Amino acid sequence: MTRGLLAFASRAFPRDHRARQSGELVDTALLAADGSRWRAFREALSLVGAGLRQRSRATEGDTSLRDGAALLAGMLSVVNLAIAFFGISLALSPEPFDHSTPCCNFFIPNPNAVDWWWIAFAVAGAGIVLGLALARRRLAIGAALVNVGLVSYDALVLAPHDKGHMYAISPWGWPDAYPIHQDWLAPAIVLALATAAAPSRRRSLLRVPLVLVGAALLAVLAREQWGHGFLFLLLPAGGLLALSVALGWLAPRLAVLALGVSAALVPPVVQVLTRPSWEYHSPVVTWVAAPGLALGILVPLAYLTRRRLA
């Protein structure tokens, strides 16, 4: 059993590592454990830690901070497109929303209406994805800027007058929905910055249909959430953030990713924290998300500063 545990832990090392291939790692760890289960457990942990460091050095050695921007742009562009698909899908399958009921009279726009804004938003979102995948830098940056323009118009001009398109995410006005009001403005800006910073690298064309399917799947899942929209993404985003903060010192592109994701999530968290005391305050936001985001910004910044000084 001890040998099995150590053999499993040694798999953290790259497959072509001489000591993993020969079994030298396992044999040395077995001798070091000296028959003690507790020591074997410690040896297994040390093998996993050292193996992960080896792997990250092997895979991250040639990557740059701009690769982190590419990763960030790729992830945000998929969610951006998923939000656009969500809006467009309302034309095909409207939400059961009664515009005439008294509770909803204050909602001036029909959340199921798909107008020029949703279409332009979807085109811009598709433009970013295509530009990034086909290494068409001008297309990607142009589409990202148009995307920022559209989201800014919606967030700053329409949303303050209850005409924002993001109301479609949660027409019932539930407080724990994402993204609503001006929530998507910061991610759109981060997406544009990351797209501009990402290196121009042509990806496999197979990725484009995969991204489209992924975005469509996210949109379907968000539709299933009944008024919570893409809030379900916050849990994996939190996990990703924790992983990026933990491994950012080994993999600088993860530090960039953590910084970008944190910056994108700061505005809605600040908005929740600064709500009047009589409004709903999610304890998760107050006690988990806010400190998590603070760490998500400060720790990667420290990594990147240290890397720059080194």
Place this chain on the structure above:
Amino acid sequence: MEIRRSTYFVLAALLDGPLHGYAIIGRAAELSGGEVRLSTGTLFGALDRLLAAGLVEAGEEEKVEGRVRRSYTLTQDGHTALSTEAARMRRAALVVETRVAGAAT
């Protein structure tokens, strides 16, 4: 270049001749008076860095009592790096020791 404490004792363990992984762990603990207890992960992390830097050479693997062993040998560059580090630490210790002795008299 400053050498980490664990790496310093890995190099020091190889001064007397080639050793395999587990023997390096034992010798490093012995030389450090039990202060440096290398785990297998730390040892192979250090060995990989030293191999890449050319301070250590890996021998052919052999099977002894059903266990795989590979001996590691200190190279000339390894000797030089270890001596340089020892001299650096001696100078650093001297700075403190002379002042402590001066203050005591």
